[in-house]
Amino acid sequence: MRVSKSFIPTVKETPGEAEIPSHKLMLRSGLMRKVASGFYEYLPLGQRVILKVMQIIRGEMERAGAQEVLMPIMTPAELWQETGRWQKYGKELMRVKDRHERDYALGPTHEEVVTDLVRRELKSYKQLPMNLFQIATKFRDEVRPRFGVMRSREFLMKDGYSFDVDDAACDKTYWAMFEAYKRIFKRCGLLCSPVEADSGLIGGSFTHEFMVLAESGEAAIALCEACGYAANMEKAVGVPTPPAVSQAASEAYASVETPGKHTVEHVSELLKLPPRQFIKTLVFIADGKPVAVLVRGDHEVNEVKVQNALGATELVLAPAEKVMEVTGAPVGFAGPVGLKGVKVLADNALKDGHDYVTGALAKDKHLVHVEIGRDCPAPWYNDFRSVVTGDGCPKCGKPLKTGRGIEVGQTFKLGTKYSKAMKCVYLGEDGKDHETVMGCYGIGVTRTVGAAIEQYNDADGILWPISIAPYQVHLLLLNPADPEVAKAADQCYEDLKKAGYEVLYDDRLDATAGFKFKDADLLGMPLSVRVGARGLKEGVLEVKRRREKEPVKVPLARVLDKVREMAGEEWKLCTP
RNA sequence: CGGGGCGUAGCGCAGCGGUAGCGCACUUGGUUUGGGACCAAGGGGUCGUGAGUUCAAAUCUCACCGCCCCGACCA
Structure with missing residues (x-):
C-alpha cells in the first residue's frame, strides 16, 4: 500500500481524551477515532x-x-x-x-x-x-x-x-x-x-x-x-509471613489507653509493636446481618472471599452507626474479645499467632496479650484475606508478586x-x-x-508483533525528488510484494525524511527498509527492526535476504 | 450514581467584561529534503447549547448537553 493513497491520519500531538499508552497511540497512529464515549471507528x-x-x-x-x-x-x-x-x-x-x-x-x-x-x-x-x-x-x-x-x-x-x-x-x-x-x-x-x-x-x-x-x-x-x-486477587491464596509471636502469652489480656489512635498503623507506632501482631476487626453487613471479620494487622480483608464463604448475595462494609451498635465503640476499636451476637470469621493467618493486640470494644482503648480461643471463642477460620507482596506461593512457597x-x-x-x-x-x-x-x-x-x-510501545510509538502488525514492512522513500532514489524504492516495493510481504510504502512527495522516520516509529511496523540517496551512492539500502536502535546497511541485491532473516526472527516471537 | 476537571479553528492551547488569538495541520507560490524544514500569501470560528445579568458576555450567573479522571459497578 502506498501511503500517498491511503487513509492513515497520524497526529503529532496526543489528543487530550487519552490517558494510557494504547489509547494515545491508537488515536495518534490513526488506527481509530472516537464517535462517542465508548464507541470507536476503526480506520x-x-x-x-x-x-x-x-x-x-x-x-x-x-x-x-x-x-x-x-x-x-x-x-x-x-x-x-x-x-x-x-x-x-x-x-x-x-x-x-x-x-x-x-x-x-x-x-x-x-x-x-x-x-x-x-x-x-x-x-x-x-x-x-x-x-x-x-x-x-x-x-x-x-x-x-x-x-x-x-x-x-x-x-x-x-x-x-x-x-x-x-x-x-x-x-x-x-x-x-x-x-x-x-x-x-x-x-x-x-x-x-x-x-x-x-x-x-x-x-x-x-x-x-x-x-x-x-x-x-x-x-x-x-x-x-x-x-x-x-x-486473580479475588481468588489468589498466599502463604502468610510468620506471625510476630509464636508463643502463647503468659499473662492475661490487659487494656491500654490509645487515645485517638484508631488505625493499626497509629496504635502500632504508639505501642512499638509490629502490625503483624495486631488483629484487625472489620464489621460487614452480609445480606442484612452483621458479621465480624478478623485479619492480621498487616493484611486486608478480601470481600469476594468472605462473600463466597458466607454464600451471601450482598456484602458491604458496615456504616459507622452500625459499627457502634455492634461493637459499642466507634470505628477503630473493634475486637473479638467480648464481641456478642455477631458471627465471627477469622483469616487463617491468625491461627498460628499469639499475644495479639486488638481493639477493646471501647473508645480509645486497646487490649494486649490477647489469645484467640482463650479470651474469645474460636472463630470460623478460612482464607478471608487478599494476597500481599511477600506472601509465599501456595504451590511452591517462593515469594509471590x-x-x-x-x-x-x-x-x-x-x-x-x-x-x-x-x-x-x-x-x-x-x-x-x-x-x-x-x-x-x-x-x-x-x-x-x-x-x-500496551505491552509493546516506547516513547516513539508502537512496536507491533509481526503476526498482527498492519503491515510487515514499512518502506521509506527518503528522497522522492531524486529520480534514481524513487526508482530504486519503487523497485524495492515491487520486489518485497512479489516476495509475499505486506508492505506499506511511504512514497509521499511532500514529506521530509525526518517526518517519515517519525511516522514509521509511531506506526510501529516490525521491519522497515529505508531507501535514500546517501545509501544508494554506496549501493546499499538500510533495513531496520523497529525494536533495534540502528539500521543495518545491506547491498541492494541482499535486501530481500536480510528482510527474510529479520522477519524470521520476528516470527519466532509469535510461534507457540 | 457520588467526587473532581474540561468544552474557544482539524489537533494542542492562550484569552476570563470592551473588534476572536497563538503553535501545529490545511491551501497557493517559492526555496528545501537522513529524525516531525524555511519564507511569503491565504482559507477556516453561531467561543458546547439555552436562558439570564449588563450599554456591552468567549469572559459573570443558572440550567442542560458532551468529554475525561477517581470511586461505586463489571455473567
Missing part, C-alpha cells in the same frame, strides 16, 4: 490489525474442533427472561424496543441465544460434543467506559460455547480450549498468563482469565515467577446452569433425557489489540 490500519487477530483466533478455534457461526446482535427479551438475566444483568444490558414495542437486548454475550439454537437442533448424544463460536460485535452499557478500547460499550468479541454429554467430556473440551487460548495469545505475540479467577456463586464451576501483564491493567493479580502460579493485568480472554466451565434453565437436553444411550454440560470461552478482540500496544 484501515486498525481494521487490518483486527482482521489479523480474528484470523489467528479462527485458525486456532477450528484447530481445536470449534465451528464458526454468526448469531444476531439483537436478541429477543424472552430468551433472557428464561434464565432470569433480563432482570439480573441490570443496566449493563442494552435494551431496545422494536416498532411493536417488543423488547430486545443488544447481546453482551450469547449463552441464551446459542443454548436456544442448540436445544432446538440437539436430539441425540451422537451429535455431541458440539462447540460453536462467533466473532461479533457486543454491547455492554458500561457505567464508565474508559481507556479507549479497554473498556468500551461496543466491542468485538470472540465468544464460544461448548456442549458435552457429561462433566468429564466438558472438562476435556475445556482444557482443549484452554490450550487453544494459550496458542492464540502466543501467536499474537503477547506475554499472557492464564490466572485462576473467582467463579462467583456458581458452584462446581471453574474459570481462568487470560491476563496480559500491564501497568494500566484494571485487574489485580498475584503471580509466582518460580512455578508459574497465577491468580502482585501486579496488574488486562483480561483479554476468559474460559468458563458453566456446567448445567444454562442447559438446565433452558432445557437444553439430549437423548442418551440409555434412552433418557440428559442436560448438556456447557463451557463458554470469550476473547476481547479489540481489547487484545489494545493490550498488544
Whole structure:
C-alpha cells in the first residue's frame, strides 16, 4: 500500500481524551477515532490489525474442533427472561424496543441465544460434543467506559460455547480450549498468563482469565515467577509471613489507653509493636446481618472471599452507626474479645499467632496479650484475606508478586446452569433425557489489540508483533525528488510484494525524511527498509527492526535476504 | 450514581467584561529534503447549547448537553 493513497491520519500531538499508552497511540497512529464515549471507528490500519487477530483466533478455534457461526446482535427479551438475566444483568444490558414495542437486548454475550439454537437442533448424544463460536460485535452499557478500547460499550468479541454429554467430556473440551487460548495469545505475540479467577456463586464451576501483564491493567493479580502460579486477587491464596509471636502469652489480656489512635498503623507506632501482631476487626453487613471479620494487622480483608464463604448475595462494609451498635465503640476499636451476637470469621493467618493486640470494644482503648480461643471463642477460620507482596506461593512457597493485568480472554466451565434453565437436553444411550454440560470461552478482540500496544510501545510509538502488525514492512522513500532514489524504492516495493510481504510504502512527495522516520516509529511496523540517496551512492539500502536502535546497511541485491532473516526472527516471537 | 476537571479553528492551547488569538495541520507560490524544514500569501470560528445579568458576555450567573479522571459497578 502506498501511503500517498491511503487513509492513515497520524497526529503529532496526543489528543487530550487519552490517558494510557494504547489509547494515545491508537488515536495518534490513526488506527481509530472516537464517535462517542465508548464507541470507536476503526480506520484501515486498525481494521487490518483486527482482521489479523480474528484470523489467528479462527485458525486456532477450528484447530481445536470449534465451528464458526454468526448469531444476531439483537436478541429477543424472552430468551433472557428464561434464565432470569433480563432482570439480573441490570443496566449493563442494552435494551431496545422494536416498532411493536417488543423488547430486545443488544447481546453482551450469547449463552441464551446459542443454548436456544442448540436445544432446538440437539436430539441425540451422537451429535455431541458440539462447540460453536462467533466473532461479533457486543454491547455492554458500561457505567464508565474508559481507556479507549479497554473498556468500551461496543466491542468485538470472540465468544464460544461448548456442549458435552457429561462433566468429564466438558472438562476435556475445556482444557482443549484452554490450550487453544494459550496458542492464540502466543501467536499474537503477547506475554499472557492464564490466572485462576473467582467463579462467583456458581458452584462446581471453574474459570481462568487470560491476563496480559500491564501497568494500566484494571485487574489485580498475584503471580509466582518460580512455578508459574497465577491468580486473580479475588481468588489468589498466599502463604502468610510468620506471625510476630509464636508463643502463647503468659499473662492475661490487659487494656491500654490509645487515645485517638484508631488505625493499626497509629496504635502500632504508639505501642512499638509490629502490625503483624495486631488483629484487625472489620464489621460487614452480609445480606442484612452483621458479621465480624478478623485479619492480621498487616493484611486486608478480601470481600469476594468472605462473600463466597458466607454464600451471601450482598456484602458491604458496615456504616459507622452500625459499627457502634455492634461493637459499642466507634470505628477503630473493634475486637473479638467480648464481641456478642455477631458471627465471627477469622483469616487463617491468625491461627498460628499469639499475644495479639486488638481493639477493646471501647473508645480509645486497646487490649494486649490477647489469645484467640482463650479470651474469645474460636472463630470460623478460612482464607478471608487478599494476597500481599511477600506472601509465599501456595504451590511452591517462593515469594509471590502482585501486579496488574488486562483480561483479554476468559474460559468458563458453566456446567448445567444454562442447559438446565433452558432445557437444553439430549437423548442418551440409555434412552433418557440428559442436560448438556456447557463451557463458554470469550476473547476481547479489540481489547487484545489494545493490550498488544500496551505491552509493546516506547516513547516513539508502537512496536507491533509481526503476526498482527498492519503491515510487515514499512518502506521509506527518503528522497522522492531524486529520480534514481524513487526508482530504486519503487523497485524495492515491487520486489518485497512479489516476495509475499505486506508492505506499506511511504512514497509521499511532500514529506521530509525526518517526518517519515517519525511516522514509521509511531506506526510501529516490525521491519522497515529505508531507501535514500546517501545509501544508494554506496549501493546499499538500510533495513531496520523497529525494536533495534540502528539500521543495518545491506547491498541492494541482499535486501530481500536480510528482510527474510529479520522477519524470521520476528516470527519466532509469535510461534507457540 | 457520588467526587473532581474540561468544552474557544482539524489537533494542542492562550484569552476570563470592551473588534476572536497563538503553535501545529490545511491551501497557493517559492526555496528545501537522513529524525516531525524555511519564507511569503491565504482559507477556516453561531467561543458546547439555552436562558439570564449588563450599554456591552468567549469572559459573570443558572440550567442542560458532551468529554475525561477517581470511586461505586463489571455473567
